[in-house]
Amino acid sequence: MLTCFRGNREEFYGEVLLLDERKITLTGNQGLKKSSRAAAILDQVFSLLQVEEVEFFGLRFCDDKQQMHWLDPSRTIYQHRELIGPPYIFYFGVKFYVEDPSKLKEETTRFQFYLQVCQDVRRGRLSCPAYLKPRLFALMLQGEKKMIDYL
Structure with a gap:
Protein backbone atom coordinates (compact mmCIF):
# COMPACT_ATOMS: atom_id res chain seq x y z
CA MET A 1 0.00 0.00 0.00
CA LYS A 95 -15.09 13.76 38.10
CA PHE A 96 -15.03 14.55 41.82
CA TYR A 97 -17.82 16.22 43.77
CA VAL A 98 -17.25 18.34 46.84
CA GLU A 99 -19.38 17.92 49.94
CA ASP A 100 -20.37 21.60 49.99
CA PRO A 101 -20.30 23.32 46.55
CA SER A 102 -20.61 26.74 48.20
CA LYS A 103 -17.01 26.28 49.37
CA LEU A 104 -15.74 26.24 45.80
CA LYS A 105 -13.66 29.34 45.11
CA GLU A 106 -14.55 30.04 41.49
CA GLU A 107 -17.94 30.89 40.01
CA THR A 108 -17.04 29.03 36.80
CA THR A 109 -16.45 25.87 38.83
CA ARG A 110 -19.81 26.19 40.59
CA PHE A 111 -21.50 26.80 37.25
CA GLN A 112 -20.00 23.62 35.76
CA PHE A 113 -21.17 21.67 38.83
CA TYR A 114 -24.65 23.13 38.34
CA LEU A 115 -24.69 22.10 34.66
CA GLN A 116 -23.60 18.56 35.58
CA VAL A 117 -26.33 18.17 38.20
CA CYS A 118 -28.97 19.52 35.80
CA GLN A 119 -27.84 17.12 33.09
CA ASP A 120 -27.81 14.16 35.50
CA VAL A 121 -31.33 14.93 36.78
CA ARG A 122 -32.72 15.37 33.26
CA ARG A 123 -31.18 12.09 32.07
CA GLY A 124 -32.27 10.15 35.14
CA ARG A 125 -28.74 9.46 36.39
CA LEU A 126 -29.47 11.35 39.59
CA SER A 127 -32.69 10.43 41.30
CA CYS A 128 -35.04 13.02 42.65
CA PRO A 129 -38.21 12.35 44.70
CA ALA A 130 -41.34 12.89 42.62
CA TYR A 131 -42.67 15.61 44.95
CA LEU A 132 -39.49 17.68 44.44
CA LYS A 133 -39.25 17.37 40.64
CA PRO A 134 -41.61 20.25 39.73
CA ARG A 135 -39.75 22.66 42.02
CA LEU A 136 -36.34 21.42 40.90
CA PHE A 137 -37.23 21.77 37.22
CA ALA A 138 -38.66 25.24 37.86
CA LEU A 139 -35.41 26.27 39.56
CA MET A 140 -33.41 24.82 36.67
CA LEU A 141 -35.48 26.80 34.14
CA GLN A 142 -35.09 29.94 36.23
CA GLY A 143 -31.33 29.40 36.35
CA GLU A 144 -31.17 28.91 32.60
CA LYS A 145 -33.18 32.09 31.99
CA LYS A 146 -30.80 34.05 34.21
CA MET A 147 -27.89 32.57 32.29
CA ILE A 148 -29.41 33.59 28.94
CA ASP A 149 -30.09 37.11 30.25
CA TYR A 150 -26.50 37.27 31.52
CA LEU A 151 -25.02 36.29 28.17
Missing part, protein backbone atom coordinates in the same frame (compact mmCIF):
# COMPACT_ATOMS: atom_id res chain seq x y z
CA LEU A 2 1.25 3.46 -0.83
CA THR A 3 2.09 5.60 2.18
CA CYS A 4 0.21 8.58 0.79
CA PHE A 5 -3.07 6.71 1.39
CA ARG A 6 -2.34 5.72 5.00
CA GLY A 7 -2.62 9.16 6.52
CA ASN A 8 -0.47 10.65 9.22
CA ARG A 9 -0.12 8.37 12.25
CA GLU A 10 0.35 11.45 14.47
CA GLU A 11 -2.71 13.28 13.13
CA PHE A 12 -5.22 14.20 15.81
CA TYR A 13 -8.86 15.19 15.38
CA GLY A 14 -11.32 15.19 18.25
CA GLU A 15 -14.40 16.78 19.70
CA VAL A 16 -15.27 17.61 23.29
CA LEU A 17 -18.95 17.81 24.23
CA LEU A 18 -19.41 20.33 27.03
CA LEU A 19 -22.03 20.33 29.78
CA ASP A 20 -23.83 23.30 28.21
CA GLU A 21 -24.31 21.31 24.96
CA ARG A 22 -21.58 23.20 23.09
CA LYS A 23 -18.89 21.33 21.20
CA ILE A 24 -15.17 22.08 20.96
CA THR A 25 -13.24 20.81 17.96
CA LEU A 26 -9.61 19.91 18.60
CA THR A 27 -7.08 19.33 15.81
CA GLY A 28 -3.40 19.08 15.17
CA ASN A 29 -3.49 22.79 14.32
CA GLN A 30 -3.72 23.40 18.08
CA GLY A 31 -0.51 21.49 18.67
CA LEU A 32 -2.22 18.20 19.55
CA LYS A 33 -0.90 14.85 18.33
CA LYS A 34 -1.64 11.26 19.21
CA SER A 35 1.65 11.23 21.09
CA SER A 36 0.57 14.24 23.20
CA ARG A 37 -0.31 13.72 26.83
CA ALA A 38 -4.06 13.77 27.45
CA ALA A 39 -3.37 16.67 29.83
CA ALA A 40 -2.86 18.84 26.72
CA ILE A 41 -6.48 18.22 25.71
CA LEU A 42 -7.69 18.99 29.22
CA ASP A 43 -5.63 22.19 29.28
CA GLN A 44 -7.30 23.37 26.07
CA VAL A 45 -10.77 22.71 27.52
CA PHE A 46 -9.98 24.33 30.88
CA SER A 47 -8.58 27.37 29.11
CA LEU A 48 -11.65 27.78 26.91
CA LEU A 49 -14.04 27.37 29.87
CA GLN A 50 -11.82 29.51 32.14
CA VAL A 51 -11.89 26.78 34.79
CA GLU A 52 -9.16 27.15 37.41
CA GLU A 53 -10.22 24.47 39.91
CA VAL A 54 -9.31 21.75 37.43
CA GLU A 55 -8.95 18.92 39.94
CA PHE A 56 -12.74 18.35 39.97
CA PHE A 57 -13.15 17.77 36.24
CA GLY A 58 -12.16 15.34 33.56
CA LEU A 59 -12.91 13.96 30.14
CA ARG A 60 -14.67 10.67 29.53
CA PHE A 61 -14.80 8.64 26.36
CA CYS A 62 -16.76 5.64 25.20
CA ASP A 63 -15.05 2.44 23.99
CA ASP A 64 -16.30 0.07 21.29
CA LYS A 65 -18.39 -1.80 23.91
CA GLN A 66 -20.15 1.43 24.98
CA GLN A 67 -18.29 1.49 28.31
CA MET A 68 -17.22 4.89 29.65
CA HIS A 69 -13.62 5.55 30.71
CA TRP A 70 -11.93 8.60 32.18
CA LEU A 71 -9.08 10.01 30.15
CA ASP A 72 -5.86 9.70 32.16
CA PRO A 73 -4.02 13.04 31.84
CA SER A 74 -0.64 11.42 32.51
CA ARG A 75 -0.94 9.04 29.54
CA THR A 76 -0.66 9.82 25.84
CA ILE A 77 -3.57 9.47 23.44
CA TYR A 78 -1.80 6.38 22.01
CA GLN A 79 -1.74 4.77 25.45
CA HIS A 80 -5.54 4.92 25.80
CA ARG A 81 -6.08 1.62 23.99
CA GLU A 82 -9.85 1.71 24.49
CA LEU A 83 -10.16 5.06 22.70
CA ILE A 84 -11.72 4.80 19.26
CA GLY A 85 -11.32 7.32 16.49
CA PRO A 86 -10.52 9.58 14.83
CA PRO A 87 -12.57 11.52 15.41
CA TYR A 88 -12.02 11.07 19.13
CA ILE A 89 -15.13 12.01 21.10
CA PHE A 90 -14.75 13.21 24.69
CA TYR A 91 -17.33 14.28 27.25
CA PHE A 92 -16.41 16.99 29.75
CA GLY A 93 -17.79 16.44 33.23
CA VAL A 94 -17.43 16.52 36.97
Whole structure:
Protein backbone atom coordinates (compact mmCIF):
# COMPACT_ATOMS: atom_id res chain seq x y z
CA MET A 1 0.00 0.00 0.00
CA LEU A 2 1.25 3.46 -0.83
CA THR A 3 2.09 5.60 2.18
CA CYS A 4 0.21 8.58 0.79
CA PHE A 5 -3.07 6.71 1.39
CA ARG A 6 -2.34 5.72 5.00
CA GLY A 7 -2.62 9.16 6.52
CA ASN A 8 -0.47 10.65 9.22
CA ARG A 9 -0.12 8.37 12.25
CA GLU A 10 0.35 11.45 14.47
CA GLU A 11 -2.71 13.28 13.13
CA PHE A 12 -5.22 14.20 15.81
CA TYR A 13 -8.86 15.19 15.38
CA GLY A 14 -11.32 15.19 18.25
CA GLU A 15 -14.40 16.78 19.70
CA VAL A 16 -15.27 17.61 23.29
CA LEU A 17 -18.95 17.81 24.23
CA LEU A 18 -19.41 20.33 27.03
CA LEU A 19 -22.03 20.33 29.78
CA ASP A 20 -23.83 23.30 28.21
CA GLU A 21 -24.31 21.31 24.96
CA ARG A 22 -21.58 23.20 23.09
CA LYS A 23 -18.89 21.33 21.20
CA ILE A 24 -15.17 22.08 20.96
CA THR A 25 -13.24 20.81 17.96
CA LEU A 26 -9.61 19.91 18.60
CA THR A 27 -7.08 19.33 15.81
CA GLY A 28 -3.40 19.08 15.17
CA ASN A 29 -3.49 22.79 14.32
CA GLN A 30 -3.72 23.40 18.08
CA GLY A 31 -0.51 21.49 18.67
CA LEU A 32 -2.22 18.20 19.55
CA LYS A 33 -0.90 14.85 18.33
CA LYS A 34 -1.64 11.26 19.21
CA SER A 35 1.65 11.23 21.09
CA SER A 36 0.57 14.24 23.20
CA ARG A 37 -0.31 13.72 26.83
CA ALA A 38 -4.06 13.77 27.45
CA ALA A 39 -3.37 16.67 29.83
CA ALA A 40 -2.86 18.84 26.72
CA ILE A 41 -6.48 18.22 25.71
CA LEU A 42 -7.69 18.99 29.22
CA ASP A 43 -5.63 22.19 29.28
CA GLN A 44 -7.30 23.37 26.07
CA VAL A 45 -10.77 22.71 27.52
CA PHE A 46 -9.98 24.33 30.88
CA SER A 47 -8.58 27.37 29.11
CA LEU A 48 -11.65 27.78 26.91
CA LEU A 49 -14.04 27.37 29.87
CA GLN A 50 -11.82 29.51 32.14
CA VAL A 51 -11.89 26.78 34.79
CA GLU A 52 -9.16 27.15 37.41
CA GLU A 53 -10.22 24.47 39.91
CA VAL A 54 -9.31 21.75 37.43
CA GLU A 55 -8.95 18.92 39.94
CA PHE A 56 -12.74 18.35 39.97
CA PHE A 57 -13.15 17.77 36.24
CA GLY A 58 -12.16 15.34 33.56
CA LEU A 59 -12.91 13.96 30.14
CA ARG A 60 -14.67 10.67 29.53
CA PHE A 61 -14.80 8.64 26.36
CA CYS A 62 -16.76 5.64 25.20
CA ASP A 63 -15.05 2.44 23.99
CA ASP A 64 -16.30 0.07 21.29
CA LYS A 65 -18.39 -1.80 23.91
CA GLN A 66 -20.15 1.43 24.98
CA GLN A 67 -18.29 1.49 28.31
CA MET A 68 -17.22 4.89 29.65
CA HIS A 69 -13.62 5.55 30.71
CA TRP A 70 -11.93 8.60 32.18
CA LEU A 71 -9.08 10.01 30.15
CA ASP A 72 -5.86 9.70 32.16
CA PRO A 73 -4.02 13.04 31.84
CA SER A 74 -0.64 11.42 32.51
CA ARG A 75 -0.94 9.04 29.54
CA THR A 76 -0.66 9.82 25.84
CA ILE A 77 -3.57 9.47 23.44
CA TYR A 78 -1.80 6.38 22.01
CA GLN A 79 -1.74 4.77 25.45
CA HIS A 80 -5.54 4.92 25.80
CA ARG A 81 -6.08 1.62 23.99
CA GLU A 82 -9.85 1.71 24.49
CA LEU A 83 -10.16 5.06 22.70
CA ILE A 84 -11.72 4.80 19.26
CA GLY A 85 -11.32 7.32 16.49
CA PRO A 86 -10.52 9.58 14.83
CA PRO A 87 -12.57 11.52 15.41
CA TYR A 88 -12.02 11.07 19.13
CA ILE A 89 -15.13 12.01 21.10
CA PHE A 90 -14.75 13.21 24.69
CA TYR A 91 -17.33 14.28 27.25
CA PHE A 92 -16.41 16.99 29.75
CA GLY A 93 -17.79 16.44 33.23
CA VAL A 94 -17.43 16.52 36.97
CA LYS A 95 -15.09 13.76 38.10
CA PHE A 96 -15.03 14.55 41.82
CA TYR A 97 -17.82 16.22 43.77
CA VAL A 98 -17.25 18.34 46.84
CA GLU A 99 -19.38 17.92 49.94
CA ASP A 100 -20.37 21.60 49.99
CA PRO A 101 -20.30 23.32 46.55
CA SER A 102 -20.61 26.74 48.20
CA LYS A 103 -17.01 26.28 49.37
CA LEU A 104 -15.74 26.24 45.80
CA LYS A 105 -13.66 29.34 45.11
CA GLU A 106 -14.55 30.04 41.49
CA GLU A 107 -17.94 30.89 40.01
CA THR A 108 -17.04 29.03 36.80
CA THR A 109 -16.45 25.87 38.83
CA ARG A 110 -19.81 26.19 40.59
CA PHE A 111 -21.50 26.80 37.25
CA GLN A 112 -20.00 23.62 35.76
CA PHE A 113 -21.17 21.67 38.83
CA TYR A 114 -24.65 23.13 38.34
CA LEU A 115 -24.69 22.10 34.66
CA GLN A 116 -23.60 18.56 35.58
CA VAL A 117 -26.33 18.17 38.20
CA CYS A 118 -28.97 19.52 35.80
CA GLN A 119 -27.84 17.12 33.09
CA ASP A 120 -27.81 14.16 35.50
CA VAL A 121 -31.33 14.93 36.78
CA ARG A 122 -32.72 15.37 33.26
CA ARG A 123 -31.18 12.09 32.07
CA GLY A 124 -32.27 10.15 35.14
CA ARG A 125 -28.74 9.46 36.39
CA LEU A 126 -29.47 11.35 39.59
CA SER A 127 -32.69 10.43 41.30
CA CYS A 128 -35.04 13.02 42.65
CA PRO A 129 -38.21 12.35 44.70
CA ALA A 130 -41.34 12.89 42.62
CA TYR A 131 -42.67 15.61 44.95
CA LEU A 132 -39.49 17.68 44.44
CA LYS A 133 -39.25 17.37 40.64
CA PRO A 134 -41.61 20.25 39.73
CA ARG A 135 -39.75 22.66 42.02
CA LEU A 136 -36.34 21.42 40.90
CA PHE A 137 -37.23 21.77 37.22
CA ALA A 138 -38.66 25.24 37.86
CA LEU A 139 -35.41 26.27 39.56
CA MET A 140 -33.41 24.82 36.67
CA LEU A 141 -35.48 26.80 34.14
CA GLN A 142 -35.09 29.94 36.23
CA GLY A 143 -31.33 29.40 36.35
CA GLU A 144 -31.17 28.91 32.60
CA LYS A 145 -33.18 32.09 31.99
CA LYS A 146 -30.80 34.05 34.21
CA MET A 147 -27.89 32.57 32.29
CA ILE A 148 -29.41 33.59 28.94
CA ASP A 149 -30.09 37.11 30.25
CA TYR A 150 -26.50 37.27 31.52
CA LEU A 151 -25.02 36.29 28.17
